Structure formats: C-alpha cells, structure tokens
Amino acid sequence: MAQKNPLLQTFEHAPFSKIKTEHFKPAIEEAIRLAKNEIEEIVSSSEAPSFSNTIEALEFAGSQLDRITSIFFNLNSAETNDEIQELAQEISPVLTDFKNDIIQNADLFERVKKVYDQKGELELTVEQNTLLDKKYKMFTRNGANLNDEDKKQLRDLDKKLAALSLSFGENVLAETNRYELHITDEKDLEGLPKGARSAAKMLAKEKNKEGWIFNLHYPSYLPFMKYAKNRSLRKEMAIAFGAKGFHNDQYDNRENVLQIVKLRHQKAKLLGYPTYAHFKLEERMAETPEKVNSFMQELLEKAKPAAKEEFVELEKFAIELEGIDRLQKWDAAYFGEKLKQKLFDLDDEQLKPYFEINNVIHGVFAVSERLYGLKFKEVFDVDTYHPEVKTYEVSDENGKEIALFYADFHPRQGKRGGAWMTSYKSQYFKDEKNERPHISIVCNFTKPTEDEPSLLTFNEVTTLFHEFGHALHGMLANTIYPSISGTNVFWDFVELPSQVLENWCYEKEALELFARHYETGEIIPDELVKKIKESATFHEGMATLRQLSFGMLDMSWHSIDPSEIENVKEHEEKAFAPTRLFPEVEENCMSTSFAHIFQGGYAAGYYSYKWAEVLDADAFEHFSEKGIFDRETAQKFRDTILSQGGTEHPLTLYKRFRGKEAAPEALLRRAGLLPKKS
Numbered sequence: 001m002a003q004k005n006p007l008l009q010t011f012e013h014a015p016f017s018k019i020k021t022e023h024f025k026p027a028i029e030e031a032i033r034l035a036k037n038e039i040e041e042i043v044s045s046s047e048a049p050s051f052s053n054t055i056e057a058l059e060f061a062g063s064q065l066d067r068i069t070s071i072f073f074n075l076n077s078a079e080t081n082d083e084i085q086e087l088a089q090e091i092s093p094v095l096t097d098f099k100n101d102i103i104q105n106a107d108l109f110e111r112v113k114k115v116y117d118q119k120g121e122l123e124l125t126v127e128q129n130t131l132l133d134k135k136y137k138m139f140t141r142n143g144a145n146l147n148d149e150d151k152k153q154l155r156d157l158d159k160k161l162a163a164l165s166l167s168f169g170e171n172v173l174a175e176t177n178r179y180e181l182h183i184t185d186e187k188d189l190e191g192l193p194k195g196a197r198s199a200a201k202m203l204a205k206e207k208n209k210e211g212w213i214f215n216l217h218y219p220s221y222l223p224f225m226k227y228a229k230n231r232s233l234r235k236e237m238a239i240a241f242g243a244k245g246f247h248n249d250q251y252d253n254r255e256n257v258l259q260i261v262k263l264r265h266q267k268a269k270l271l272g273y274p275t276y277a278h279f280k281l282e283e284r285m286a287e288t289p290e291k292v293n294s295f296m297q298e299l300l301e302k303a304k305p306a307a308k309e310e311f312v313e314l315e316k317f318a319i320e321l322e323g324i325d326r327l328q329k330w331d332a333a334y335f336g337e338k339l340k341q342k343l344f345d346l347d348d349e350q351l352k353p354y355f356e357i358n359n360v361i362h363g364v365f366a367v368s369e370r371l372y373g374l375k376f377k378e379v380f381d382v383d384t385y386h387p388e389v390k391t392y393e394v395s396d397e398n399g400k401e402i403a404l405f406y407a408d409f410h411p412r413q414g415k416r417g418g419a420w421m422t423s424y425k426s427q428y429f430k431d432e433k434n435e436r437p438h439i440s441i442v443c444n445f446t447k448p449t450e451d452e453p454s455l456l457t458f459n460e461v462t463t464l465f466h467e468f469g470h471a472l473h474g475m476l477a478n479t480i481y482p483s484i485s486g487t488n489v490f491w492d493f494v495e496l497p498s499q500v501l502e503n504w505c506y507e508k509e510a511l512e513l514f515a516r517h518y519e520t521g522e523i524i525p526d527e528l529v530k531k532i533k534e535s536a537t538f539h540e541g542m543a544t545l546r547q548l549s550f551g552m553l554d555m556s557w558h559s560i561d562p563s564e565i566e567n568v569k570e571h572e573e574k575a576f577a578p579t580r581l582f583p584e585v586e587e588n589c590m591s592t593s594f595a596h597i598f599q600g601g602y603a604a605g606y607y608s609y610k611w612a613e614v615l616d617a618d619a620f621e622h623f624s625e626k627g628i629f630d631r632e633t634a635q636k637f638r639d640t641i642l643s644q645g646g647t648e649h650p651l652t653l654y655k656r657f658r659g660k661e662a663a664p665e666a667l668l669r670r671a672g673l674l675p676k677k678s
Contacts, residue, residue, distance in 0.1 A: 005030075007068050013404065013438065014071050014424050016385040021083045024072050028065065028091060032098050035062035039102060042111065049111040051122060055135050058112070059481050060430065066482075067425060069095065074422050078442045079385045080414045085170050092162040100155045103142040112136055127647040131481050134646075137283070143271060150270055157267045164260050169599035171251040173416050175244040176216045178251075181224075181237055184211040191229035191334075193349045196220075198449035216241050217411040218418075219446040222457075226333040226348070231324070238330035242585060245592030246569075253592035254568045260598055261562040277559035280604040285492045285611065285650055289559040292607050296548050296555075298664065299610060300578065302673050303548070306541030311581045314339060314539075329582045332542075340538050346531040348457045354528070355461050356518035357409060357445065357454040361390075363514025364468045367504050370513075371634040372476065372642075373397040376405070386412070394475055403427075403475035406440035410447045410454070416595070419443040419463050421470035421498075427477035427485045437486060439474040441467040453518060458532065462502045469501030470494070476642040484646040491605045493650035495612030496619065497642060503620040506533055507628050537672030542581065544671060547610055549579035553590060554597050554606035568592065615654060617670045618662035 006018035007027035038061035047053055069091075076088050102108065115122075116136040124132065143154040182204070183189065189197055189212060199220065200212035207213060214220045214237065221241060228234050245253030264276040273279040277289040286292045315327040318335040327335070341347045365376040375395045382391040388410055394402040406424070411417070425438040443463065448454040456464070470487060473494075477486035487494050504510040508529045515524035556575035565571050569589050576590075596602040619637070626633050640657040655661060668674035 007071070008064075013382050014067075014385075016071075016383045018383075019071070021087060024068070024087060025091065027068050028072070028094070031062070031065035031068050032094070035065050035098070036101070038062065039105065039108060043105065043107045045111075049114040051115055051124060051128060051132065054111045054115050055128075055132055056481075058108070058135060059131060059483060063482075065098075070422075070424055074424065074440065075385060077420070077422075078408055078415050079412070080173075080416075085166075088166055089163060092166055093159045096159045096162045097155070100142075100151075100158060103139055103144060104151045104155070106144075109139045109144045112139060127480055127484065130484055130647055134483065141271065141279070141282075146270070154267065154270055157263050157270070161260060161263050161267070164256050164263070165599050168245075168253055168256045168260070169416065169595060171245050171253050171256070172593045172595055172599070174251050175247075175593070176417055177413060179216050179240045180207075181214040181233065181240075182209060182211060183214070183233075188230050188233060189228070191227045192223065193227060195349075195352065195446065195449065195452060195455060196223035196227065198451045199447060202447075202449050216244070216417075218444050219411055219460075222333070222459075225330065226337045228334070231322075231330070231334075234330040234334060235328070239585065239587045242329075242588030242590070242593075246587070246589040253598075254589075257557075257568050257591050257598060258562075258565065261557045261565070264558065264603065265562055275559050275561065277555060277604040280491075280558070284490050284605065284608075286607070289555060289604075292551075292555060292604075293559070295611065296551055296607055299544060300548055302664075302668055303541045303544035303671075304579075306673055307545040307581060308541075310539050310542050317342075326583065329585060329588075332582070336539060340535060344531050344535040344538070346528070346535055348459075351458050351524075351528065351532070352455040353517050353519065354515040354524045355456040355458065356516075357448075357456055359514045359516055359518070360456055360461055360464055361407070363510070364465055364501075366513040367465075367501075367510055368468070368472060370629045371631070372472070372638055373631075374402060374475075375399075382406075388412075401436050403436050404438040405471065405475065406438070408440065408442045409445045411444040415442070415444065417444055418595075419467050421467050421474065421487070423474055423486065426482035426488075427474070427479065428482040429480045434478070437474050437477060439471045439486075441471050443467060455518065458505070462505050465501045465505050466498045469498035472501070473497040473642055476638055477645050478643040479645045479647055486645050489646040490650050491601065492608035492611040493615070493654075495609055496615045496654075499609075499612050499616035500619050500623075503616070503623075504628060506536055509628060537670075540671040541673065544610075544673070545579045545581065549576055550590075550594075550596075551607035551610060552576070552579065553594070554602065554604065557591070557597070558604040614664050614667045615662045617666035619654075619658065620670075621666050622658055 005023050005027050006015040007023050008030055009015070038057070042054055042057045042061065045053055072091070073088070076084050112135055116132060119129070119132060143151050146154060183200070197212065200214050203213040203215070203220070204211050214224045221237060224237055225234055245251060268274070268276040268279040271279060275289065277292070281288055281292065286295065311327070314332070314335055317339050318324050318327050318331055321335065321338065324331065337347060368374045373396055375397070376392045377395070379391050379393050382404065384391060384406065386408065389406055389408045392405040392407070394405050396402055419442065421439065421441045423437055423439050425435070427437040428435050445456055445460050445464070446454055474486040479485045508526065511524050511529055516522065553572060553575045556571065568591050572589060572591050573584060596606055602608070623630065623633050636657055640653055644653055651661065665674060
C-alpha cells in the first residue's frame with residue numbers, strides 16, 4: 001500500500017498531481033499507526049525521563065501525520081469537493097481520537113510531568129523552557145488531571161465539536177455557492193464599472209446563460225454593493241449575503257451555533273474554567289475576558305462619537321443625493337463610496353489601473369527585499385493543486401534558501417471565501433539541518449476578464465500585503481521546534497506581522513516600487529498617493545465600531561454560560577446593541593456564517609484584530625521615525641519578532657523590539673480619533 005500511496009513516500013514538496021482523494025484515508029491511518037509507535041517508544045523507554053527522550057521526542061512524534069493532514073485540510077479549504085468534504089467528516093473524529101489518545105495517555109503524561117517538575121534544575125534554553133511549558137500544558141489544559149469518566153466525556157465533546165465545526169463551514173460554503181443574481185436588463189447595471197460588468201458577463205457565460213451574474217464571493221459582491229445604483233437589487237444581495245446559514249433548511253446553522261457554544265462551555269467547565277473565553281484567554285496576551293472587554297470598551301468610547309457623526313453625515317448625504325427615507329445596511333458602501341469621491345475626488349476605479357495583480361505581487365516582493373533582503377524567483381517545476389497556483393523560491397541576498405512560497409489568488413467553486421495564510425511544512429532544526437518552510441497564501445481577488453487583466457481594488461492590495469505579512473512570519477522563522485515556529489504564537493499576537501505590513505501600502509516610497517498603470521506604465525501620480533493617504537481615515541469611526549461589534553459578538557457567545565440561549569438571532573441583537581448604527585435586518589444573522597469563530601480558530605479571539613492593530617500602529621511609528629525602509633529597524637523587527645515565533649512570551653518579544661509596551665494612542669492617532677504626533 002505504501003509503495004503506491006504518494007502521501008506515504010518521502011517527499012520534499014507536496015505531490016499534488018499524484019494524490020487522489022482515496023489516498024488520504026489509508027495514508028492518515030498508516031501515519032497514525034507510525035505516530036502511535038513513536039509515542040510507545042517514549043512511554044516504554046527504560047531510561048529516566050529527560051528533556052531529550054521525552055519532550056523533544058514528543059515534539060517530533062507524528063511529523064509525517066502532520067504533513068499529510070496539512071495537505072488534506074488545506075485542500076478542503078482551497079480546492080474542495082463533495083468527496084473531500086465527506087472524507088473530512090470521516091477523518092476529523094479519527095484525528096480527534098488520536099489526539100485524545102495522546103493527551104489522555106497517563107504514562108506519557110507521567111514522564112512529561114517528571115521532566116516538568118525538574119524544570120528548575122535543568123539547564124534549558126529559553127526556547128526549550130517554552131517547549132516544556134507548552135507540552136505540559138498540552139496535557140493539563142486537555143484533561144490529563146481528570147478522572148477516567150471525565151476524560152471520556154471530554155473526548156466525546158471534542159469529537160462532536162470537530163464534526164459540528166466542519167458542518168458549519170460546509171453549510172456556509174454551500175450557501176455562498178448556491179445564490180446568484182442573474183441580470184438580463186442592462187439598465188440594472190447602472191453605476192457598475194467596466195471591470196465588474198465584464199466579470200459578471202464572464203460568469204454568466206461560464207454558466208451558459210445570457211446577461212450578467214453576480215454572486216456572494218467578495219470580488220463579485222463588493223463591487224455590486226459599492227457601485228450598483230439599483231437599490232432594490234443591492235438590498236437583495238445584502239440580505240442574501242447576511243442570511244447565509246439562516247434559511248431554516250438543510251444549510252441552516254442555528255442549531256450548529258447553539259451546539260458549538262454549549263459544548264465549548266461544557267468543555268471549559270469540565271477543565272475547571274468559568275467559561276470558554278477564560279479557557280482560551282489563558283494562552284493569550286489579553287489573559288482574561290475582563291481585560292478583553294475593558295480593551296474593547298475603551299476603544300468603543302473613543303470611536304462611537306466619531307462613528308455617530310459619520311453615520312449622520314452619510315445619511316444626510318444619501319437623502320440629499322437620492323432622496324432615500326433612511327440609510328440601510330445595503331446603502332453603506334454605495335453612498336460611502338460616493339461621499340468619498342466627493343470629499344477626496346477618489347474612487348477605486350481611478351486606482352485599479354495602477355494595481356494590476358502581477359505588479360502588486362512584484363511590489364510586495366520589492367518591499368520585502370528592501371526590508372529584509374529577500375529574493376523571489378518564480379519556479380514552474382513545483383507541483384500545485386490547481387493551475388492558477390503560482391510557486392516561488394525565496395532566498396536571501398547570498399542565495400541561501402529561505403522558503404518555498406505558494407500563492408493562489410482567485411475565487412473558485414471549491415474554495416472558501418476570504419483570504420488566509422497557511423503552511424505545508426513548518427520550519428524547524430533537526431539532525432543538524434535547518435528545514436525551511438513551505439508557506440502559502442490563498443485569496444479571492446478580482447479575476448482577469450476577456451477585456452482586462454486582474455486589477456485589484458485598494459482593499460485587495462492591502463489584503464495581499466496583510467496575508468504576505470503572515471507569510472513573512474512563516475518564511476523567516478528560525479527556531480528549533482516546529483510547534484513554536486513561525487505563526488505558532490499567541491492568537492492576539494499573530495496579526496502583528498500581517499497588519500504592520502499593510503502600512504507600506506499608504507506610503508509614496510513603497511507605492512512607487514509597483515503602482516504602475518497597466519497600459520501606460522506610468523507610476524501612480526503623487527496626487528493619487530496624497531488622496532490615498534488623506535482618505536485612509538475616512539469613516540474610520542464606523543469601521544472601528546464594525547470590528548468591535550464582531551469582537552463583542554464573539555465574546556457574548558464565549559464569555560458566558562450559553563446553556564439558556566435558545567434564539568440565536570435574539571442573542572445576537574443584544575450583543576450588537578452597543579455598536580448598532582443601522583436599522584436591524586430581520587432576515588439576516590451574522591452568527592450563522594461567522595466562520596472565524598465557529599469554523600476557524602478565532603473563538604474568544606476576534607478582538608485580536610484590534611489588539612494587534614494597537615501593536616502594529618505603535619510598531620509602524622517606530623519604522624516611520626527612521627524611515628520606512630530603514631534596514632536596521634527592519635533587521636531588529638526580523639530578529640525580535642519574525643524569526644522568533646512563539647519561543648518567548650509575545651510581550652517580551654515586543655518590548656525587545658520597541659523598548660516599551662504598546663498603548664492604544666498610536667492606533668487612535670492613525671485612525672484620526674486622536675491628534676496625530678507633531
């Protein structure tokens with residue numbers, strides 16, 4: 001079996017073209033068997049437990065399984081189908097069982113505990129100390145100290161949660177894919193730019209239909225909401241987008257939401273925590289729900305007055321412009337864009353010709369080269385899972401290998417929405433070799449059409465820089481152990497490298513490296529750069545309120561006992577009350593498609609976007625003080641943050657870079673909610 005299964009061979013790069021769906025299950029079963037043997041070797045060792053024969057051995061046990069499952073679950077996000085989704089439902093509980101077998105292995109925990117108890121006597125490095133803490137907590141935070149009956153209950157809870165999370169995500173994807181707005185009357189396209197029309201025409205053609213088709217994938221949905229003059233169609237699209245998982249049919253996610261939050265709470269209580277948020281935040285910079293809520297409340301108090309003023313101004317503008325009765329959610333992007341054009345004489349259509357996707361890719365590479373001396377060479381002999389995926393060899397100034405980089409930019413039927421960074425191979429040091437990482441970013445950007453190449457909106461440009469910031473965190477990793485390498489850091493620290501890189505998108509010195517008109521080659525004019533900078537804080541109060549509303553909704557689900565909640569919509573409305581500006585839409589429910597917290601890893605962690613914004617605004621002020629391409633500052637950021645992964649507490653790492661803790665003032669200044677530094 002192993003001879004025919006490409007996943008069980010030794011491979012440097014994921015052998016995508018050789019993998020068939022039927023290879024995954026036997027490969028995972030075999031890898032689990034091998035991992036169990038490795039665990040048994042640790043447990044049955046006649047030698048006294050030591051850091052080397054127990055902690056390090058445990059760290060590298062199951063490495064083959066990790067690589068196989070990373071390929072499988074990345075495909076389930078980026079190139080899935082019914083077969084892969086069914087297999088995911090089958091495989092997830094098996095992997096959960098295996099994880100629980102390790103965590104609840106009393107003999108293994110006894111060896112780990114013996115090493116942990118000698119911690120003060122062992123001469124460990126900082127990284128080794130961190131790994132020892134991490135392994136010990138892996139057991140204690142997952143029930144190692146529970147009695148047998150409670151361990152069994154915990155195992156059942158984890159299996160149910162894994163299955164529910166998968167179902168939630170499958171429902172959201174199904175809902176996203178099944179809706180389309182089919183337009184046959186060209187009058188209904190009024191206001192839409194040429195690129196959006198061409199993409200909709202191409203989508204209709206792919207489906208063998210006349211006219212134009214718009215769907216709920218962001219490159220189609222967002223331009224429609226921003227530019228379509230037909231208000232009733234904007235309303236239809238907005239309601240369809242906001243009602244994903246809220247249709248009282250086979251894709252309804254309300255029961256999944258209630259089950260997930262209740263099971264998470266049961267798990268936390270079983271482990272001795274008041275709520276799931278207390279459990280999760282123990283391993284975060286924020287530490288407690290109280291600190292998170294206090295942090296969000298402070299930002300809310302600063303942002304709400306500005307947000308209310310912005311809302312009143314926007315509603316007044318909309319009434320004057322088109323005589324609407326009241327500003328609704330489906331009006332926000334449309335009238336916001338028109339007001340932005342009026343105030344700054346700027347819109348996305350002016351900017352898009354300067355952001356052809358290949359130029360932007362070159363730009364993020366050029367910025368990385370100026371900062372960190374990295375070189376990127378596109379290669380064509382690395383296997384990929386889809387023809388659209390590009391691959392690059394990344395090296396340093398001396399030609400030394402740094403990483404392999406995959407990039408997948410456009411929406412497809414089998415790809416979930418949004419943008420994310422992931423990896424196919426972690427960086428680590430073993431057998432005197434520094435194994436370099438294989439990093440990927442996956443996005444859903446505007447596709448090229450028959451008339452023009454892929455021209456990105458400015459928001460898509462910042463998204464690409466954001467995800468590439470995560471990628472740099474992975475690529476520049478330089479640690480010993482894979483589980484604390486790269487982006488394996490506290491959740492509210494992981495967004496710092498991504499969000500800080502977005503700042504370069506607003507700087508003339510960076511934009512001149514890549515923002516060239518796709519037809520004329522003209523560098524973006526200073527006037528447009530100035531407008532980008534000036535408009536950066538446009539409606540920042542409303543944008544801050546929106547982000548805080550998501551964080552507050554997340555905490556409302558996870559920082560209480562949810563056992564009495566029966567109505568998802570009612571609970572959500574209460575959570576949104578402090579941040580509400582627009583009238584509530586009865587047909588919509590955010591929670592039923594809030595994949596970040598019910599499918600991804602952001603449960604009790606959505607606040608971390610704002611938390612990391614405080615860090616990134618403070619960090620970028622430091623870059624700005626010496627020049628945005630100052631190599632000394634960049635090297636310091638690389639040495640103290642990007643290369644260190646989770647080797648030390650993030651506050652320690654940040655203070656080493658900045659010389660102090662970050663305070664919200666830098667963020668509030670940048671957002672225009674406080675006076676800027678003179």
